[in-house]
Amino acid sequence: MTRIKCTDLRGKKPDDLQKQLEDLRQELNVLRVGKVTGSGGAAKLSKIRSVRKSIARVLIVTHQTTKENLRKLYHGKKFKPKDLRPKKTRAIRRLLTRKEKSIRSAKTKRKQWAFPRRVYGVKA
Amino acid sequence: MAPKKEPAKKKETTATASASAASTASTTTTTASASVTKKAKVPTTTTGPKTGAVTSSAGSDGTKVVTKQKKEKVKTTALKAKQRAMRGNQLTRKRKIRTTPTFRRPFTLRLQRTPKYPRRSVPKRNRLDHFAIIKYPLTTESAMKKIEDNNTLVFIVNIRANKPSIKAAVKKMYDVDAEKINTLIRPDGEKKAYVRLKADHDALDVANRIGII
Numbered sequence: 001m002t003r004i005k006c007t008d009l010r011g012k013k014p015d016d017l018q019k020q021l022e023d024l025r026q027e028l029n030v031l032r033v034g035k036v037t038g039s040g041g042a043a044k045l046s047k048i049r050s051v052r053k054s055i056a057r058v059l060i061v062t063h064q065t066t067k068e069n070l071r072k073l074y075h076g077k078k079f080k081p082k083d084l085r086p087k088k089t090r091a092i093r094r095l096l097t098r099k100e101k102s103i104r105s106a107k108t109k110r111k112q113w114a115f116p117r118r119v120y121g122v123k124a
Numbered sequence: 125m126a127p128k129k130e131p132a133k134k135k136e137t138t139a140t141a142s143a144s145a146a147s148t149a150s151t152t153t154t155t156a157s158a159s160v161t162k163k164a165k166v167p168t169t170t171t172g173p174k175t176g177a178v179t180s181s182a183g184s185d186g187t188k189v190v191t192k193q194k195k196e197k198v199k200t201t202a203l204k205a206k207q208r209a210m211r212g213n214q215l216t217r218k219r220k221i222r223t224t225p226t227f228r229r230p231f232t233l234r235l236q237r238t239p240k241y242p243r244r245s246v247p248k249r250n251r252l253d254h255f256a257i258i259k260y261p262l263t264t265e266s267a268m269k270k271i272e273d274n275n276t277l278v279f280i281v282n283i284r285a286n287k288p289s290i291k292a293a294v295k296k297m298y299d300v301d302a303e304k305i306n307t308l309i310r311p312d313g314e315k316k317a318y319v320r321l322k323a324d325h326d327a328l329d330v331a332n333r334i335g336i337i
Contacts, residue, residue, distance in 0.1 A: 025255045029297070032260040033335045063246070070245045081245035 004054040009061040021058045027051055254293035257285040262316070263336045275327045276320040277334075281307070283315045290317050298334065300325045 009017065028051045034040040035048065074080045086093075104112070259280045261267075267278040281290055287305045294302055306318040321327050331337060 029255065029258075029260075030335065036260045037263050037336055039335070066246055074241075074245075079241035081242050084245050 003050070004057055006057050006061055009058060010065070014062060014065070017058055017062050021055065021062075024051055024055045024058065028055065252282060252284060252289070254296045257282050257289055257293040258297060261331075261334060261336050270318065271327045271331050274320065275323070275325070276318050277327055277330065279317045279319060281315045281317040283309065283313065285315065290319070294319055298330060300330055
């Protein structure tokens with residue numbers, strides 16, 4: 001079997017990917033049986049690893065595409081699923097937002113406008 | 125709705141009093157038709173003035189329209205009073221008689237959940253599917269004996285699998301029906317499943333098909 005590449009997988013439709021996944025898993029099953037019965041030899045035994053990694057690649061691609069599509073679906077909406085929201089850290093998520101921090105009362109705004117920080121220079 | 129229409133009616137009655145018969149008839153009919161188009165309830169009350177309007181062409185029947193209206197108004201108030209008498213004045217409520225000293229919480233409305241967003245965007249995939257349940261068949265001497273003599277296959281199975289899921293997995297993977305399944309956990313931590321096949325299956329054939337001989 002030629003080496004499965006992620007770039008090839010990304011072009012495929014989800015049904016095709018599912019089917020490929022099932023085929024790979026069947027193959028893995030057969031290989032495992034071969035391992036136990038002692039048939040096959042070194043070639044077949046080494047193939048187990050490649051099949052396992054191919055299965056992983058298919059799963060990665062399916063998961064990534066679904067996630068990407070979901071992100072597009074929820075883009076701009078107020079309520080998103082929690083795993084689509086920015087993760088950062090728990091503490092950072094609880095901090096005030098930049099907008100919330102920059103809010104000033106009318107009184108302070110007036111003060112800042114009326115009495116700004118002055119910069120002076122000494123005339124040489 | 126009745127009070128709203130009355131000023132309109134009263135206006136037309138004054139019109140009938142002042143203007144000529146034919147013109148008033150036309151205006152009343154137009155207003156009646158206009159009010160008919162508004163709602164379904166309206167025609168029932170407009171038929172009254174309508175007939176009144178027809179008769180008002182005579183001139184003296186302008187007063188008849190007024191009395192008919194007033195009759196209706198009085199009627200409705202009388203009807204209301206009757207209804208109220210029947211159902212009782214609901215402003216004063218009767219106190220409920222309590223026969224036990226305990227107060228039990230009454231049944232309240234329990235709404236179903238309607239989440240604004242799913243907590244997980246993608247539902248978790250089942251990691252213990254039939255591929256993961258059956259790891260591999262055993263090919264030891266005792267396992268071979270079981271195939272020949274007892275029509276059973278022996279598998280090493282995921283330790284988290286249970287008998288019905290093993291049965292389903294075997295059915296899905298190898299197209300065979302299991303009569304019964306016995307499981308045990310080996311000392312090295314793996315689960316072994318003895319799958320006795322139904323009489324119409326031959327374990328030897330199935331074993332050949334799988335690849336264990």
